[in-house]
Amino acid sequence: MCTAVINRLKPTLARTLLLRATGDSRGIVAGFVRISQGLDSATHPARTGIRFYGARMEPARGLIFRQLFESESSTRWRETLKLIEELGLKLKVAVNTHCHADHITGTGLLKKKVYGSKSAISRLSGATADILLSEGDSITFGKHALVVRETPGHTDGCVTLVMGDQSMAFTGDTLLIRGCGRTDFQQGCSKRLYKSVHEKIFTLPGHCLIYPAHDYKGQTVSTVEEERKFNPRLTKSLEEFVQIMSNLNLPKPQKIDISVPANLVCGVHEV
Ligand SMILES: N[C@@H](CCC(=O)N[C@@H](CSS)C(=O)NCC(=O)O)C(=O)O
Numbered sequence: 001m002c003t004a005v006i007n008r009l010k011p012t013l014a015r016t017l018l019l020r021a022t023g024d025s026r027g028i029v030a031g032f033v034r035i036s037q038g039l040d041s042a043t044h045p046a047r048t049g050i051r052f053y054g055a056r057m058e059p060a061r062g063l064i065f066r067q068l069f070e071s072e073s074s075t076r077w078r079e080t081l082k083l084i085e086e087l088g089l090k091l092k093v094a095v096n097t098h099c100h101a102d103h104i105t106g107t108g109l110l111k112k113k114v115y116g117s118k119s120a121i122s123r124l125s126g127a128t129a130d131i132l133l134s135e136g137d138s139i140t141f142g143k144h145a146l147v148v149r150e151t152p153g154h155t156d157g158c159v160t161l162v163m164g165d166q167s168m169a170f171t172g173d174t175l176l177i178r179g180c181g182r183t184d185f186q187q188g189c190s191k192r193l194y195k196s197v198h199e200k201i202f203t204l205p206g207h208c209l210i211y212p213a214h215d216y217k218g219q220t221v222s223t224v225e226e227e228r229k230f231n232p233r234l235t236k237s238l239e240e241f242v243q244i245m246s247n248l249n250l251p252k253p254q255k256i257d258i259s260v261p262a263n264l265v266c267g268v269h270e271v
Pocket residue numbers: 100101102173179180181182183214248250251252253254255
């Protein structure tokens with residue numbers, strides 16, 4: 001997922017988040033959610049026109065939030081740019097939740113296209129970007145902030161980005177809706193993932209909205225309370241969880257051999 005922080009806000013990214021801060025202190029957070037290509041075409045949001053993906057408009061709090069849907073690559077930098085321009089926003093930072101295995105980040109391209117904007121990723125990802133994030137760092141936009149929580153397990157450099165008021169959390173591939181990121185490659189470790197979720201995500205307030213980087217059923221939002229109660233993997237004991245994760249038998253992501261090297265350089269060769 002990419003999160004864009006825009007002062008006067010792709011993804012989930014949702015693979016990328018964008019944040020911007022302007023004089024009027026408005027903020028927009030946008031994320032990309034990748035909806036499974038296997039989703040029934042009759043119920044696909046792009047085909048039904050039903051916008052069940054997240055959108056919040058809280059002008060009083062100076063926040064605009066969008067999840068930008070993308071079915072193939074999850075890197076809609078062109079559409080992100082268009083939205084930024086249409087809404088008169090200024091892109092401040094395009095943030096990656098981790099170094100993805102299944103698609104190539106658009107954050108390097110975004111920062112090239114928007115003068116003065118920056119790309120960001122965890123220091124522990126081993127990737128290059130303008131901003132290397134660590135636990136507790138804040139990305140501010142307007143009167144808002146996204147606070148970094150390191151949540152390794154899917155990869156070493158996975159982070160969860162939590163809004164300053166703990167109303168929303170962008171969990172990348174760490175915590176998915178009724179699921180979690182796989183742990184069988186890219187430094188994956190099921191014990192670390194379990195600890196990350198229980199210590200860094202399940203400790204957030206129950207009402208905190210969860211926006212993951214992926215969903216393979218068309219779901220776009222959950223809450224901490226729901227996942228604490230109903231997540232079929234994370235409600236188990238550590239031992240049971242480790243067992244579940246070692247028996248997922250998922251196929252290798254189709255684009256992993258291209259995506260990982262590209263994402264280590266933010267999707268472009270000069271970040
Ligand atoms: N079919 C997809 C890859 C599907 C996949 O492996 N998803 C990952 C997140 S992207 S590395 C995952 O963690 N899944 C967890 C699960 O329980 O499904 C492709 O080829 O790109």
